Amino acid sequence: MSEHTQLELLEIQEPGPWRETWYNLKKNRGAMTGLGIIIFFILLALFAPLVAPQDPLDQLIEARKIPPMTDGYILGTDDLGRDMLSRLIYGARISMVIGIVSVGISLFFGLIIGVVSAYYGGILDKIVMRVIDIMLAFPYILLTIVIVSILGPSLTNAMIAIGISQVPKYARLVRASVLAEKENDYVIAERALGASNLELMFRTILPNCLSATIVQTTLGVGEAILSSAGLSFLGLGAQPPTPEWGLMIASSKEFITNAWWIVTLPGIAILLAVLGFNLFGDGLRDILDPKMRS
Amino acid sequence: MKDTTKNTNKVLLSMEHLNFSFNIQRGVVKAVRDLSLTIREGETLTLVGESGCGKSVTAHAINQLNPMPPGEVVSGSINFKGRDLLTLPMHEIEALRGTQISMIFQEPMTALNPVFTIGSQIADVFMTHQKISKQEGLKRAVHLLDLVKIPSPETRVHSYPHQLSGGMRQRAMIAMALASPEPGLMIADEPTTALDVTIQAQILDLLNDLKSKVNMSILLITHDMGVVAEMADRVAVMYAGRKVEEADVFSIFEEPRHPYTLGLLNSLPSNQKYKGARRLEAIDGTVPDLLTIGEGCPFCNRCTFALPICSKEFPGETVITEEHSVWCHNHKAVEEIIAK
Numbered sequence: 001m002s003e004h005t006q007l008e009l010l011e012i013q014e015p016g017p018w019r020e021t022w023y024n025l026k027k028n029r030g031a032m033t034g035l036g037i038i039i040f041f042i043l044l045a046l047f048a049p050l051v052a053p054q055d056p057l058d059q060l061i062e063a064r065k066i067p068p069m070t071d072g073y074i075l076g077t078d079d080l081g082r083d084m085l086s087r088l089i090y091g092a093r094i095s096m097v098i099g100i101v102s103v104g105i106s107l108f109f110g111l112i113i114g115v116v117s118a119y120y121g122g123i124l125d126k127i128v129m130r131v132i133d134i135m136l137a138f139p140y141i142l143l144t145i146v147i148v149s150i151l152g153p154s155l156t157n158a159m160i161a162i163g164i165s166q167v168p169k170y171a172r173l174v175r176a177s178v179l180a181e182k183e184n185d186y187v188i189a190e191r192a193l194g195a196s197n198l199e200l201m202f203r204t205i206l207p208n209c210l211s212a213t214i215v216q217t218t219l220g221v222g223e224a225i226l227s228s229a230g231l232s233f234l235g236l237g238a239q240p241p242t243p244e245w246g247l248m249i250a251s252s253k254e255f256i257t258n259a260w261w262i263v264t265l266p267g268i269a270i271l272l273a274v275l276g277f278n279l280f281g282d283g284l285r286d287i288l289d290p291k292m293r294s
Numbered sequence: 295m296k297d298t299t300k301n302t303n304k305v306l307l308s309m310e311h312l313n314f315s316f317n318i319q320r321g322v323v324k325a326v327r328d329l330s331l332t333i334r335e336g337e338t339l340t341l342v343g344e345s346g347c348g349k350s351v352t353a354h355a356i357n358q359l360n361p362m363p364p365g366e367v368v369s370g371s372i373n374f375k376g377r378d379l380l381t382l383p384m385h386e387i388e389a390l391r392g393t394q395i396s397m398i399f400q401e402p403m404t405a406l407n408p409v410f411t412i413g414s415q416i417a418d419v420f421m422t423h424q425k426i427s428k429q430e431g432l433k434r435a436v437h438l439l440d441l442v443k444i445p446s447p448e449t450r451v452h453s454y455p456h457q458l459s460g461g462m463r464q465r466a467m468i469a470m471a472l473a474s475p476e477p478g479l480m481i482a483d484e485p486t487t488a489l490d491v492t493i494q495a496q497i498l499d500l501l502n503d504l505k506s507k508v509n510m511s512i513l514l515i516t517h518d519m520g521v522v523a524e525m526a527d528r529v530a531v532m533y534a535g536r537k538v539e540e541a542d543v544f545s546i547f548e549e550p551r552h553p554y555t556l557g558l559l560n561s562l563p564s565n566q567k568y569k570g571a572r573r574l575e576a577i578d579g580t581v582p583d584l585l586t587i588g589e590g591c592p593f594c595n596r597c598t599f600a601l602p603i604c605s606k607e608f609p610g611e612t613v614i615t616e617e618h619s620v621w622c623h624n625h626k627a628v629e630e631i632i633a634k
Contacts, residue, residue, distance in 0.1 A: 017409075017454075185405040190415075192359055192399075192481075193470060194392025194422045203418070207409045 024287040031283020037276025045093040052086035056243040065259040078248070078262045079255060087243035088269050094244050095273055098159050098228040099221035105163025107217055110170025111206070117171070118178035119201045129175070132168040140165055144227060148236045155228075155244070158237035162227045166220060173216055177209035184208075211288035215281050222277030229270050245270050303335040306511050307356070307479060312370035314348075314355050317363065323584045325351040327535045329370075333479065338505065338512040340522045342558070343532035346581055349515045350400075352532075353481050356513075357395050358387050375478070393423050394478040396471040398485045402463035406455040412439075412466040413451025419473035438469040442500055461493035468500065477510045484515055498524050519562050523547065528617070531555050534581050534592035536608065541618035551612075551620040551628050553599045591623070599624040 025031050044051060053074075060081035068076040068084075075084040117128040135143065147161035181187070182205055190204050229246025231237035238244035240251060248266040256263045314326040326348045333339045341349045354360045356372055356379065372379040374395070379387065391397075399405040407415055416438060417431025426434075432451060439447035442465040455463055464485065471480060482501065486494040498521060505512055514525055522529055526543040531552060539552040550556045557577040579596040591597070594604035601623050609623045622628070 185399055185401050186407045188359055189397070189399050189405040189467070189470075190407065190418075192357055192391055192397035193419050193474070194388060195418075196388060196422075199422070204407060208407070 021287060025283065028283040028286060030279045031287070034276045034279025034281070034283060037272055038280055041092050041273050041276065042096060044089050045096040048089050048093050052083075052089045054083040054086045056082060056087040056090040057241055058082060065255070065262065067259075068261050075265055076259075076261045078252060079259070082243075084261065084265055087248065088245070088265060090243040091245045091248065091266065091269060092273070094155070094238065094242065095225045095228070095270075098155070098162070099225045099273075099277070102159045102162040102166070102224040102228070103217055103220045105160065106166035106170050106220065107213070109164075109167045111174055111213070113167065113171040114174025115178050115201050115206055115209075118175040119182060119197070119205070125175075128171075132171055135165075135168045136172075141227070141230065144231060145234070145236060148231060153236045153239065155232075155238045155242065158228050158231045162224050162231070166224070169220075170213065170216065173212055174209060177212055178205055181205050181208045215285040215288060218277055218281035218284055222274040222281070225277070226270065226274050303337065305332050306335045306337075306375065307331075307333045307513075308373045309352075309356075310371045310373070312352070312355060312372065313368035314351055314360070314370075315366050315368050317366060321585045324368075324587065325365075325535055325584060326355065329532075329535075329537050331530055331537075333511050333513060335478075335511055336505070336509050337527045338514055338525050340514040340516055340526040340529050341532055342516060342519065342522055342529055344517055344581060346584070347532045348535040348584075349517075349532055350483055353397075353483050353513060353515055356479075356481065357391050357397065358384075359397075392419055393474050394476055396474050396477050396480050398464075398467055398471045398480065398482040400484040400487055402460050402467055402488055405467055406463055406470075408455055411452050411454055412458070412463075412469075413453075416451075416466070416470050416473050419470055423474065434473070435469070438472055439466070441472070441504070442466075442469045443496075444469075461489055461496070464489060464493070464497055465500070468497070468504075472504065472508070477508055479511050479513060480505075481513045482515065484517070486521060487516070487518070494521070495524075501525065519558055531558070534587060535584060536592060537621065538593065539620045539622075541614075541620075545615070545618045549614075549618075549629075549632055551614060551618070551625040551632075552622050553597045553624070553628055554593050556628055556631070557596075591621075599627045 025035070060077070063071070063073070063077050063081040065079055066073050066077045066081075068074065070076070073083060073085070075088065077083055078087070113128060113132075117125045138146075143165040144158075144161045147164055148157055151157035151160065178201075187200060187204060191200060195204060228237050229244070229249070232244045232246035233250040235250070238247045240247065245266040249263055249270075252259075252262040309329060309331040312326055312329045313324070316323040316325055329348075329352060331339065331341075331352075341352060343349055351360060351365075355367070356374070358379070367380055370380070374390070379390075382390075406412065410418075413432050413435045414428075416435035417428055420426055420431040420434055421428070435451050436447045439450055444450050444462055444465050450458075450462075455466070458466065468485070471477075480501075485501070486497050489497065501512065501514075502525065504510075512525070514521070516522060522543065526546075528540065528542050529546045530537050531539040531546070531554060533554050539546070539550065539555050546555060547559065550559055554577070557575075560575045561577065563574060577596055582592055582595065588605075589607055590605040591600075591608050594600045597604065599622075603623055609621050611619050611621055612625055613619050614625075
């Protein structure tokens, strides 16, 4: 090489995977709107005591059913004189926790079941998948109700029930991607260089299957918020006086004709939160799935 | 070709009468039949043959990467440093993989994990076998990338496979295979097939260079006689799961005794007799279906030297010199052709 003139090389900074995702995300308006809504709710949840003007449980009998924007109540009060705005802000806290915890439960078990089942295959895979089929044969809300009925109605149990009832969805999704991924040469190559089964499953194959799972997880949080609101509405989730959005709708539905805000505002909050996660999830799908990229 | 002073080193790996089959729905595919190979320390043995003749199955049988089932070792043994690999428990095989037996794969495009940087993949191999930190692993990865002549290795360790060209990825694969603490045997399964010729030559040089630096043995699998000439100390020619000829590299090129070897050599464009000729000579026909193969010589339907006995039984070994053996009923006829 020494006789040749050395070629002048330019330093090229290749974008890492995070920066690339962020770059694509910024171009996607829906995803950015979704992300904005999610961040808004997460901030509300984190700083609820600082943001909320009053204690969400403080009742003031003289100030019942005050309409929004009067007497200093921005969003009015409910039938027991509690400040709606404060209740909605604390409700965000509960909904975010429910969304994240229950999806965490489904994701944890779903990932393990899906990866192990697909990796080992054979009789194990057959048994696991039939059990999953049985779980999927139950209507989702029915399955959740059954689990809550067994555990007893409370917010914690509602999270567990929602989490468990969603496990099959994640297990199937992960299994399908692992099945496709495990036949790749790099898996054999890493096995040939001494990687154990455990390493192959969770260090080699799993990271290649995450993009579909990330999308499903994001959409799942919205779904879990909706389900928990549903369960609370049916009296199987949060119990009064917890400021849970679904419960707020349930306990004020008779006022829809004379005090619309008490029942409508929690509904709008649910709508916004779920919309945020769905928008963001859809945007992520467009970005992470190479087939959807234009 | 290079000098081959006769290698009298210790035998590193000896495969004895290996029979490997795949039990599939349609029947039993006898992918490898009665195959014996020996690899000495510091030696390069090449396995030559066309696609589907059992080369890769043989290589994968050594570190047991064939899917089992449907794969099955029917009989035989593979001795590596005095231990029979086929009877070792799985965790001991796993301990050998990547430490004493490394492997380079055919497809550099797919044999690297797309979601990790090549540096962290190489570091992972180190960390599987030794207790070192990620930092230390990455430092050694830089060193290896430098060894396989990847330009500016300090920045390249942080590259993802899709940011590298085919040749660079193949080098990265080699670097990964070298990340073993005591490489004894390197199995290279068609390491240059997917590359263009200039890169091919560089990779082969690199392998030769590394071989002398770290004193490893190479089992090189290829269908390219040019690669054989460049790399081999000894050559085993395989056809439809059988070894049909084995010799040192000079004898294979100058005095082939098997009609199939002769056919392979005749189909090389560099062959002397093509000076001025317009067409290459091909071997007519294709490899028979391994499912339906009988006890006869598998090459007899394509062989211009075939005798009636060829379709009935597989010939025994004919020793020509100490280093050269052939399995053919009619090797005398080939010898006469060569002599002319």
